[in-house]
Amino acid sequence: MARDPSSFDPESTARDLSPQLQAVDDMLGRQARRLRVPVPAGLIDRVFHASVGLLPGRVQTSQIEVVARIGLRHSWWSRAALAASIALACTLSLRIVHTPTLPQLVWGIDTQIQPVYREVVGRTLNDMEHLLVTRDMTINDLDVELAMLAADLEM
């Protein structure tokens, strides 16, 4: 009777193998057992300690609190950055709107207001970068912001 091939038994001779092939298989099994290297000392402990904290339903309360705090801090910082960014954008828009020589400023003609303009734009871009990195601002949001700035510039 044919043996179930799904069950493991390297010593078995009852599979559909000729005695010659069975001898080779036995030899392989024998060598594999001889080659078996003892598990390095401490590996089991290391594996266990590295993974046990990730068991489902075993996340420590302290871990949850830490994650919550990080989330809260992240959220607070992002909102503050967003508010600052909007404030800066508004300031920038007002300055641009009330500056008659805007094209000259934009294209680098030296005036008193130009350094201020560069600083404001730089800070705004930094804020936007932060918001993008923290994913609090999507590309679409950025697109809207830039479109608004562009519209202001055209005015």
Added chain:
Amino acid sequence: MSPSNQSETLQATLRRAAQGDDAAWRQLVEIYAARVFGLIRAQCGNEDLAQEITQSTFCTVVVKIGQYTELGKFEPWLFRIAMNRLRDEMRRRKRQANPVRDDTLAGLAVAGGGADQAGVADPDELQALRAAMARLSEADLRVIQLRHYGELSFAQIAQVLGQPLGTVLARQHRALKKLRQLLGPDEAES
């Protein structure tokens, strides 16, 4: 303990681990870490890398253990993750895996039989086997390794490799046939 009882116990241990039982998880690590380590070491010949991959594999498995509480699914899944990790690492290092061949067989000569007390290694047999196995295709060799190092059933090997059972059996048959040809009747039947 009979194989079916053993299987039921393991099944229960898996379920307990999936519910967050530390002791059950520890038991699973003790049972499977050695097998994963042995298989990966046999494939890459690098003990440090085998340790890293073993640890990384268990860290991945533990997170989704709830989805694999059936023993028949758990074992192939575990070994598949380990083998994928090894493959990715080898790709990352931009060099190929060095299957059983030299390192592990040479390791045997140094270890003088390793953990096995069944007998002293025959250097001639080893040498001949080393040379013969080096000539197997990667696919055929993998089946042999999963069978003898991973101690998986053919059905499980099929799942790990994502191949039909018939293909796996054919590969094993072909590998044995080729080894026998390469070893010669005397060596193979000694």
